[in-house]
Amino acid sequence: MAKGYIDLQHNGKAEIIKQSFIFSGLGRDELFELANLAIERSFRAGEFIFWEGDAPDLFYIVAEGQVKALKHSSSGKEFIIAFFGPAEIFGEVAVFENKPYPASSQAVTDTRVLAIEVKDFLSFLASHPQVALRIINILGGRLREAQSRLRDFAGERVEQRLARTLLMLSSKLGPTLPFTRQEIADMAGTTTETAIRFMSRLKDGGIIRSVRGKTIILDENKLKLLSEGPSQV
């Protein structure tokens, strides 16, 4: 096989790996080392990458597309933990504890991911402590946000939860949010109808504009006021 061809393939994976926060400080040789370990996989929109409860044998990075992590209640109701875009790691909670994946991961759009065998990844980590520190940073951020959402679910009304969900999504993705009302409802822990009513009020108030399956936030400051809870006069 022509060397040029191999290098191109490796260069593609290395480029994605380099964009990932936890690896962005690595040198060229280390990036290629990881690229050698990484397998690329493709999934159609709607396909599951792994299921909650599966054995955690692979560590994942999104190369292209969008992935959501989700759990189900005892009655089958879907709850969306997070969305992941290009260069983001996912499935990481299970991997370091050697316990089953705590959530399922599903491709929202047609998606390509890089997968690294856990044993290979842990070996790599052992000799690259700066990557471990980056992972601590990522996990800390995710734990901070999870705690914030827990507090919201325990003690805030549904419209605050919805407003905060929109703000969190826009801080991550920008003002254009590619989500249906049902997906927004599943992240905020409410029903589709409740999310529809709330979003309609935002449209009427000039806070958002939306077309089917996509929401554009026009007035983030008003949304922030809504997220702060009932006004205390």
Place this chain on the structure above:
Amino acid sequence: MAKGYIDLQHNGKAEIIKQSFIFSGLGRDELFELANLAIERSFRAGEFIFWEGDAPDLFYIVAEGQVKALKHSSSGKEFIIAFFGPAEIFGEVAVFENKPYPASSQAVTDTRVLAIEVKDFLSFLASHPQVALRIINILGGRLREAQSRLRDFAGERVEQRLARTLLMLSSKLGPTLPFTRQEIADMAGTTTETAIRFMSRLKDGGIIRSVRGKTIILDENKLKLLSEGPSQV
């Protein structure tokens, strides 16, 4: 100061540090190095160790007593994220991101803690990668549990949430739980009255026995059945 006296003091701190999961693999010299860095502080029951939003300058380990991490809703309602007992680290979410503490920490009982300056701790981490891997393990476990609770809050009824809260506490502390109905309610995201009604039903059903401020779980299997959600006939 007599050397024997210094060693006794160091040995006390080193002993606590050694019991902490993240440090349990360290050698004697490393434990003493950390003990040198650690400051001991005492708090009376009810005192706050730090507040949500404070700058994250210290990393903490419980030496003796019990600490709770808590947040407040926009209406001031208290939500308990977790309890920490001897040898457990806390305040760690903020420290690795250099962002404010996301929750307050309060001594539940009279409590002694060890505090390490963040800059000293990060230096220590940089040269002890096995500690970083342990921290990843701890953060992963906490994130897994936070995601599970998020799913519960979003989609389960209050009695499932209460039953799961009791099961989670007992898996950590054993069958005797030193919590009031209000503390259990604050962890499960409900009101004190709702928790009281639920616990009274458990008493009537022979599942628990309780005395003021303390609950003993008698039948964990029945509690598990209750936690599984409404029976689907």
Place this chain on the structure above:
DNA sequence: GTTATACCATGATTTAAATCATATAAGCGG
């Protein structure tokens, strides 16, 4: 181009849990 499905929308009704009210008992502090 047509049909089916998914998404958005609105209204009416139900319900789980919160809220409010009140009472009793246990434990702590002086």
Place this chain on the structure above:
DNA sequence: CCGCTTATATGATTTAAATCATGGTATAAC
């Protein structure tokens, strides 16, 4: 030992959000 505070308990009422029902439109699939 007494008084006060906190914790547990029960009942009635309210309410926020879920549920159910129905309809319209846009988009995708055939």
